[in-house]
Amino acid sequence: MRVITASNYGGPEVLRVEERPAPQPQADDVLVEVKAAGVNLMDIYARRGMLGMFSLPLSLGVDGAGVVIAVGDRATARIGDRVAWEGVPGSYAEVVAAPSERLIPIPEGVSFEAAAGGLMQGMTAQHLCYEAVPVATDAVVLVHSAGSGVGRMLTQLATRRGARVIATVSKSHKASSASDAGAWRVLVRDEIEDLGAAIRELTDGEGVEIAFDGTGKTLFDMSVSVLRFNGVFATYGFAGGRIPPIDLGAQPSGVHLVRYSSSVPAESIDQRRQRAVQVLRWIEDKTLDVLVDRIYPLQDAGSAHRDLESQQTVGKLLLIP
Numbered sequence: 607m608r609v610i611t612a613s614n615y616g617g618p619e620v621l622r623v624e625e626r627p628a629p630q631p632q633a634d635d636v637l638v639e640v641k642a643a644g645v646n647l648m649d650i651y652a653r654r655g656m657l658g659m660f661s662l663p664l665s666l667g668v669d670g671a672g673v674v675i676a677v678g679d680r681a682t683a684r685i686g687d688r689v690a691w692e693g694v695p696g697s698y699a700e701v702v703a704a705p706s707e708r709l710i711p712i713p714e715g716v717s718f719e720a721a722a723g724g725l726m727q728g729m730t731a732q733h734l735c736y737e738a739v740p741v742a743t744d745a746v747v748l749v750h751s752a753g754s755g756v757g758r759m760l761t762q763l764a765t766r767r768g769a770r771v772i773a774t775v776s777k778s779h780k781a782s783s784a785s786d787a788g789a790w791r792v793l794v795r796d797e798i799e800d801l802g803a804a805i806r807e808l809t810d811g812e813g814v815e816i817a818f819d820g821t822g823k824t825l826f827d828m829s830v831s832v833l834r835f836n837g838v839f840a841t842y843g844f845a846g847g848r849i850p851p852i853d854l855g856a857q858p859s860g861v862h863l864v865r866y867s868s869s870v871p872a873e874s875i876d877q878r879r880q881r882a883v884q885v886l887r888w889i890e891d892k893t894l895d896v897l898v899d900r901i902y903p904l905q906d907a908g909s910a911h912r913d914l915e916s917q918q919t920v921g922k923l924l925l926i927p
């Protein structure tokens with residue numbers, strides 16, 4: 607079977623196709639034939655050596671969808687099951703071994719592409735706006751990078767909860783994707799000189815209740831500056847670089863700054879599975895629309911990384927083995 611690996615950290619050129627024997631499933635494990643693997647900024651951070659948990663040699667990819675082809679003695683999945691997963695290293699591969707508890711059945715009406723494209727980002731968005739910072743009906747919420755990924759899912763779910771979402775995207779070709787996701791207003795950052803002023807104007811000078819921001823240092827100061835009193839700045843990623851150390855005394859008074867990551871402390875595997883099942887149901891009933899932008903053959907993982915890093919793509923990129 608072919609897998610994408612890297613023996614050094616670096617640019618997309620470090621990615622290699624490697625031929626390996628298919629693994630044997632351990633007792634609780636399942637072997638899955640990968641039908642679609644997600645390409646994430648997280649994979650790019652792993653490739654660059656920015657995430658300590660990914661050591662060399664790298665087996666890239668963490669999410670995907672496929673069909674169970676072999677099961678260990680104690681595995682609960684069955685051969686032929688259509689399943690999706692997140693948090694399984696080595697997903698850029700023709701076959702992946704995963705603990706059966708990480709595999710979520712894909713509802714009949716959901717394609718492999720939609721499941722691979724929507725599960726992980728949907729779960730992140732669901733956690734952020736339902737549990738971490740529950741979005742209230744009629745809240746005014748700022749969501750950055752709303753044309754793709756978590757930002758687009760946040761826009762859909764916050765709108766569903768009755769909020770008005772002020773979405774931002776970096777470039778004009780991403781604006782319609784954010785509007786389609788339900789954004790109340792879409793601001794194109796490259797075309798606006800004073801983004802803070804534009805957001806204050808939209809909120810009659812009040813500011814926003816919540817700012818969801820996966821850009822890291824790029825929009826930190828601006829996002830915090832447009833919070834209303836008691837507003838919450840929620841950072842969940844650093845697409846534009848890590849936020850430098852914060853001088854608390856220099857922040858506006860009465861605002862809350864919180865950081866989230868994709869892992870939820872104290873969440874049991876059953877709770878995580880329930881959230882995954884919910885997200886796949888939302889994909890099935892169209893509560894969540896999954897936008898897949900580009901599809902690449904497995905061996906073109908390097909091109910997929912280059913495209914994602916270009917910041918031009920709108921929607922999920924997938925590898926099809």
Ligand SMILES: NC(=O)c1ccc[n+]([C@@H]2O[C@H](COP(=O)([O-])OP(=O)(O)OC[C@H]3O[C@@H](n4cnc5c(N)ncnc54)[C@H](OP(=O)(O)O)[C@@H]3O)[C@@H](O)[C@H]2O)c1
Nearest residue numbers: 726727730751754755756775776820842843844845846868
């Ligand atoms: N995927 C998850 O479940 C998950 C979980 C936890 C954390 N995160 C983090 O959240 C952030 C966004 O992830 P995602 O999965 O939503 O990503 P994505 O679907 O691949 O979207 C990336 C978006 O990030 C924005 N961006 C800003 N600066 C960028 C840069 N320098 N290079 C590329 N894109 C840039 C772009 O939108 P604009 O051009 O409109 O700004 C782009 O469309 C990342 O830092 C990621 O690590 C993701």
